[in-house]
Amino acid sequence: MASVLRDPPPCHASRCVRRGRFPNPARRSGGYRVGKLQTSPYPPDPTLCNVTEFDRRVSWSAPNGEEKTLATRGREEGPVSQPRSGPTVALRCFGADLRRRREAAGMTLQSVAEKIKKDRVTPARWENAETVPNPRMVGVLLDLYQTPADERAEVLRALAEAKKPGWWHPWREVAEVGVIDLESAATSIRSYAPGVLPDLLQTTEYAEALMSLRNPYEDPAVRRLRLELLEARKEHTIGDGNGKDRAGLWVLLEEATLRRRVGGPGVMARQLDYLESRIADVRSSVAIQVIPPRVPHPLAISLCGHLEILRFKEFGMGERLIQIGLHPSMTLITDDSDAVENYRMAVDVTSGFAPPRFTPLPLTSKDFG
Numbered sequence: 593m594a595s596v597l598r599d600p601p602p603c604h605a606s607r608c609v610r611r612g613r614f615p616n617p618a619r620r621s622g623g624y625r626v627g628k629l630q631t632s633p634y635p636p637d638p639t640l641c642n643v644t645e646f647d648r649r650v651s652w653s654a655p656n657g658e659e660k661t662l663a664t665r666g667r668e669e670g671p672v673s674q675p676r677s678g679p680t681v682a683l684r685c686f687g688a689d690l691r692r693r694r695e696a697a698g699m700t701l702q703s704v705a706e707k708i709k710k711d712r713v714t715p716a717r718w719e720n721a722e723t724v725p726n727p728r729m730v731g732v733l734l735d736l737y738q739t740p741a742d743e744r745a746e747v748l749r750a751l752a753e754a755k756k757p758g759w760w761h762p763w764r765e766v767a768e769v770g771v772i773d774l775e776s777a778a779t780s781i782r783s784y785a786p787g788v789l790p791d792l793l794q795t796t797e798y799a800e801a802l803m804s805l806r807n808p809y810e811d812p813a814v815r816r817l818r819l820e821l822l823e824a825r826k827e828h829t830i831g832d833g834n835g836k837d838r839a840g841l842w843v844l845l846e847e848a849t850l851r852r853r854v855g856g857p858g859v860m861a862r863q864l865d866y867l868e869s870r871i872a873d874v875r876s877s878v879a880i881q882v883i884p885p886r887v888p889h890p891l892a893i894s895l896c897g898h899l900e901i902l903r904f905k906e907f908g909m910g911e912r913l914i915q916i917g918l919h920p921s922m923t924l925i926t927d928d929s930d931a932v933e934n935y936r937m938a939v940d941v942t943s944g945f946a947p948p949r950f951t952p953l954p955l956t957s958k959d960f961g
Contacts, residue, residue, distance in 0.1 A: 679721040679769070681777035681906060686754040687721040688908040689747065693737040694719070707736055724755050759828055763821040766814060768920045772821075774912055775829045775839070780903040783843045784896055784939050788854060789863070790843060792826055793870070793878075798863045801855030806918065830878055842879040844943055847954055850882065861957035868953060881946040882954060893942040901936055911936075 694704060694715075701719075705712040708729065715733075717723045725733070730751055734744055759776065760767045775781065775792075783790045788802060799822050803815055831838045850867075853860055870878045898916040913932045915924040926932070 680754065680756070680758045680773050681904065681909065682750070682756070683721045683724065683754040684773075685906050685908060686750050687719045689750065690715075690733065691719040692908070693734075693739060697737040699736065704733070704736065708732055724751070727751060760821065760824065763817055763824070766817045766821060768923065770925055771914060771916075771923060772825060774902050774904075774914070774925070775825065775900075777904055777906065777909075778829070778839050778902040779905050780840045781829070781842070782901040782936070782939060783841065784893065784899050784942075785843060785849055786846045786894075786896075787849060787898060788852065789845070789849060789867075790898070790900070791822060792830055792841060793843060793867065793880075794822065795859075795863050795866050796823065797859045798854055801859055805854070840877040840879075842949075843881070844939060844946065845880065845882045847882050847885050850953065850955060853960070857960040860960040864953060864955065864957045864960070868956070871950060871952065874950075879949040880953075881943055881949055882951075883942065883946045884954065887945045893938045896935060896938055899935060899939075901932060901939070 694701075701712050701716050704715045708715070714723075718725050727748060730748065731744075734747060739747065758773055760772050781792070783792075789798065791799070794802070796819055800815065800819055803810065803818060829839050830841050850864065854863075867880060870876055871880055896915075900914040900916065902912045902914065904911075910927045910929065911932045913926050913928070913935055917923050
């Protein structure tokens, strides 16, 4: 039985976790099982706050300003779960493969759950890439689905790949999970940007100025992490612009987007120079088209807002439509084929009203002094 240090006595939240009265959130955030006492991210008392750590040691500030610490001792039995960086495309494909095999076997989620003696939501979460089953359970599922022996090894290899964290794992605290993994695995990205430039075409200065406008009170350390992540996103998604592009990025811009000042004149001048270098590079797979302001283009595109349409090479991964909002919580992702088709047609028709991809920008850095 794990022992607790004398100061302070176990709090109500710790006792509830120890007695199993509610689930331990530490399981979902990389906590550890220490003896029979599980760590908890809850403050030791509802009247106390400022929890700074919950991995085997919890620190908080008492009302009188005194710093308090609750620590646990005991035999470490290993991590309950590893910190996750969100679902990767490999995990999504693995889940989709499990669903196809279940449907081919004529089984429902309920019947699978009864066979493996688990709740119906458990296999549903595996198929939706919300959690990862262990190899033993995958073997049980393959037996239920009557998977041929020559396919089992391939499924287990896919499982091992699905369990790997995404490349953005070091920045998972600020990563917009769900968008980054799809962008990184896409072979084609089509974007329409009526307001500001899309993330993948922003310079660091432009992005920092935009972040300052969106959240002027953000912690500078958090903002630096966001900027580092943006540079890594560009490298992993569209490459470095020197013939090493990874995904084809086709962007449809309104001319007003280029004229809208973000940051000072120098920031905009260097941003335009960067875009011109992308346009002039014939080896680059980045295509930019700018819609002139006086060209009558379809009303449908005006109703779209900032969007991306992604295409993948992986079997079973249909196209995805991403509608990007001001805040990450407002970003919508769908694989509905009708929705994707409607938006793609609107973008295709509108692109016919814009000059070809290698046409120079309608304004240069000199327009910003």
